[in-house]
Amino acid sequence: MEMTSRPGERRFYAELLTLLGAPQRPRADIARMEQAALRIMEAIGVQVLVIDEVHNILAGSYREQRIVLNTLRFLSNRLQISLVCFGVNEAREAIGGDVQLARRFEQFTLNRWAANEQFETLMVSILRNTPLRRPSVLTPKSLRRILQITEGITANIFHMINSLAIEAVESGREHITDEAVENWEPEFDTEAAFA
Numbered sequence: 257m258e259m260t261s262r263p264g265e266r267r268f269y270a271e272l273l274t275l276l277g278a279p280q281r282p283r284a285d286i287a288r289m290e291q292a293a294l295r296i297m298e299a300i301g302v303q304v305l306v307i308d309e310v311h312n313i314l315a316g317s318y319r320e321q322r323i324v325l326n327t328l329r330f331l332s333n334r335l336q337i338s339l340v341c342f343g344v345n346e347a348r349e350a351i352g353g354d355v356q357l358a359r360r361f362e363q364f365t366l367n368r369w370a371a372n373e374q375f376e377t378l379m380v381s382i383l384r385n386t387p388l389r390r391p392s393v394l395t396p397k398s399l400r401r402i403l404q405i406t407e408g409i410t411a412n413i414f415h416m417i418n419s420l421a422i423e424a425v426e427s428g429r430e431h432i433t434d435e436a437v438e439n440w441e442p443e444f445d446t447e448a449a450f451a
Contacts, residue, residue: 257271257272257275257305257306257307257308258271258307258308258309259307259308259309259310259311259312259313259324259343260312261312261315262312262315262316263312263313263315263316263320263321263324264316264320264323264324265286265323265324265327266286266289268324268327269286269289269290269293269327270289272293273289273292273293273296276293276296276297276300278292278293278296293331294331294334294335297331297335297337298335302335302337303337303338304337304338304339304340305331305332305337305338305339305340306340306341306342307328307339307340307341307342308341308342308343309342309343310341310342310343310347310350310351311343311344311345311346311347311349311350312343312350313325313350313351313353314346314349314350321350321353322353322354325350325351325353325354325357326354328354328357329354329356329357332357332360339360339361341361348363366410368407368408368409369403369406369408369409369410369413370403370408371399371400371403375399375403375408376399378413379394379399379402382413382414382417383417383432386417386421386432387421388421388424388425388430388431388432389430389431390429390430390431391431392424392431392432392433394432394434394437395434397434398434398437398438401437401438402416402417402437405440405442412442415443416440416442417432419440419443420432420436420437420440423436423440424436
């Protein structure tokens with residue numbers, strides 16, 4: 257699930273119930289939403305709850321942050337499930353707001369890609385799986401340009417290749433060329449992105 261942009265207990269449970277495919281009453285109280293989520297998650301045997309954009313917790317007031325963190329801890333305890341949370345660097349701060357909860361997490365940081373064999377393997381895989389009619393084969397110079405533009409950030413790499421693929425379809429070429437990579441202009445804010 258994705259942490260809502262303005263987290264709160266009601267919004268959290270509403271999002272969770274939607275993803276579980278549960279019918280919802282517009283004016284259901286939080287206790288009923290909580291019980292419905294617990295029943296469904298127990299019935300289907302949920303073992304892991306994956307939450308993306310967990311840094312959004314920080315968008316709430318201190319009180320709202322505490323409530324959402326307590327909710328996560330409660331679900332983990334009650335259902336005996338693992339929590340897996342993703343987010344930018346601020347995600348650590350968000351989870352760190354609850355010491356008990358923070359102790360349950362092992363933190364991993366995605367390193368930025370570097371000009372090496374792993375990056376080449378990633379690019380070959382991405383290009384092979386990009387749904388274009390013709391194969392895209394890029395020179396080492398183009399791969400270095402992709403690394404330079406994206407600063408080695410995974411999300412930026414995928415965004416760039418997706419944008420280049422769309423341009424390839426629209427132009428009728430149906431493959432990504434070295435020239436297209438060279439002429440591509442970033443459409444993302446590299447300052448706001450994290451590895």
